[in-house]
Amino acid sequence: MLLGFALVSFDVSADRLKDIANVQGVRSNQLVGYGLVVGLSGTGDNTPFTSQTFRNMMNKFGITIPEGVDPKSKNVAAVSIHAELPPFAKPGHKIDITASSLGDSKSLRGGSLLMTPLKGADGRVYALAQGSLVVGGFGAEGADGSSIQVNVPSVGRIPNGATVERAIASPFHRGDTLTFDLHRPDFTTAMNLTKKINDLLGPNTAYASDAASITVKAPRDASQRVSFLSMLENMNVETGEEAARVIINSRTGTIVVGQNVKVLPAAVTHGSLSVTITEDPAVSQPNPLGGGQTVVVPRSDVDAEQEPSRMFQFGPAATLSQIVQAVNQVGAAPGDIMAVLEALKQAGALKADLIVI
Structure with missing residues (x-):
């Protein structure tokens, strides 16, 4: 419509x-990093790379996990971090970051990101990220398998969550x-x-x-x-003025017509043909002594209806206001305007770019 x-x-x-x-x-630059979110309430990852990252982190803290022992921590999740470094950002400035789960973690709610370096396209570290995540979504599951989810709980943000460590030359x-x-x-x-x-x-x-x-x-x-x-x-x-354009949103039926759109002399008629087919099968029952079989006999009812056509007439070099006035006077149906504009474009009478999104 x-x-x-x-x-x-x-x-x-x-x-x-x-x-x-x-x-x-003078432009912004993209930063990306990989880190761990801890402190989750049993919604962490169960993936090999999360266990490997967790093991490496513990080794840096002087704690050695024996080989072959899987920590199976349900409170840890591996995440990717991305941020945008604005132009003229100096060391000490704060920037916002977004963390997205990489594994099978269902929720990052309540988690905290450990210190994560953020690198640019050249591989150099430009910021360090750390802090508590703010998650806008949530989810819940019942014992029978039923669940509910609002927004996406596996993505969170940290406002001012990263500190700029290196300035980019401008x-x-x-x-x-x-x-x-x-x-x-x-x-x-x-x-x-x-x-x-x-x-x-x-x-x-x-x-x-x-x-x-x-x-x-x-x-x-x-x-x-x-x-x-x-x-x-x-x-x-x-x-300068915008180029003449007509934009049609095929999903909502919204039409936006630019000011410089003009139409050459043209007349367009538009109608619709509706064909309705109804199936009403009947049962054929033989006589008691006839020796026949009961069968289903197909019976179809076909009906065709054609609505009265409307004729749209536009004068030479019609302006946008004249086009709208003419369509409103005719009382065009919702689908008629789109069909008329497409027909005018095909005929070369619409002096504008017709864009369908």
């Missing part, structure tokens, strides 16, 4: 530079230029941004490499570069 027919207007607007672009090279202070990368590549936006910077700071200060990147000459001194970027990122820039 069609839940909504949304009209979205993408007029030319002015946005702050910090909202539409980012400085090239290209922010290197070179004589800064490059802004637009979140949405657009030639008009790139041209407007280049012109705005050149009008403010002088000719040839900025130039657009393509539809996404604008390079700006910047001072080499660190303090001057910070104040320079602070001035630029708060500058308002006129962004």
Whole structure:
């Protein structure tokens, strides 16, 4: 069913530079690690690699577990840790981490993560994680096998659970230029941004490499570069209009039509044919002295119905408001609008990208 027919207007607007672009090279980095969660209430792992990790940890603490002895600790679980190291993070800063069970642990609720190094893609340690897990889900099981589960109890988070130990070198202070990368590549936006910077700071200060990147000459001194970027990122820039698009959500039936969508002269008729087949088998009973057999005789009832067709007529270069008004006047059924838009696109009358998600 069609839940909504949304009209979205993408007029030319002015946005702050910090909202539409980012400085090239100033980015976050992914960290990952492997560790143990202890203190679980009998919901730990029963996997070989968890036992091996537990044995290695105990050896570091000076406790030797005899060979061939399986500790079978039900309160320990092996987890993977992942975190995001933000740009300009310095040693001593805190970052959030997420722990996910690697084995057959059913719940990490109540557990505590032991000290775990977090490494980057280069294999170097950039943070150390440790702390008590916050688990949003829970589960319970009965003796007869019945169970209930809310959310996912095998994943937990530790806010500020890792301490940054090493800073990642940033290209922010290197070179004589800064490059802004637009979140949405657009030639008009790139041209407007280049012109705005050149009008403010002088000719040839900025130039657009393509539809996404604008390079700006910047001072080499660190303090001057910070104040320079602070001035630029708060500058308002006129962004270009979005391309004409019609987006259809096939699951919910929601349709979003962009402001620049137009339709060439066209007429579309749409109707539906319903065919109903009903099976009502009958029993054939022979005469008492006939010597026959009782059999089931198939009996089918076939019925076809066709709903009246609707004709949608659009004038030349119809605007979005005219399209919506015409559809509303006809009183289109929920499925009709989607069918009409698809038919117009196939006929070449819909001047927009039709995207079905």
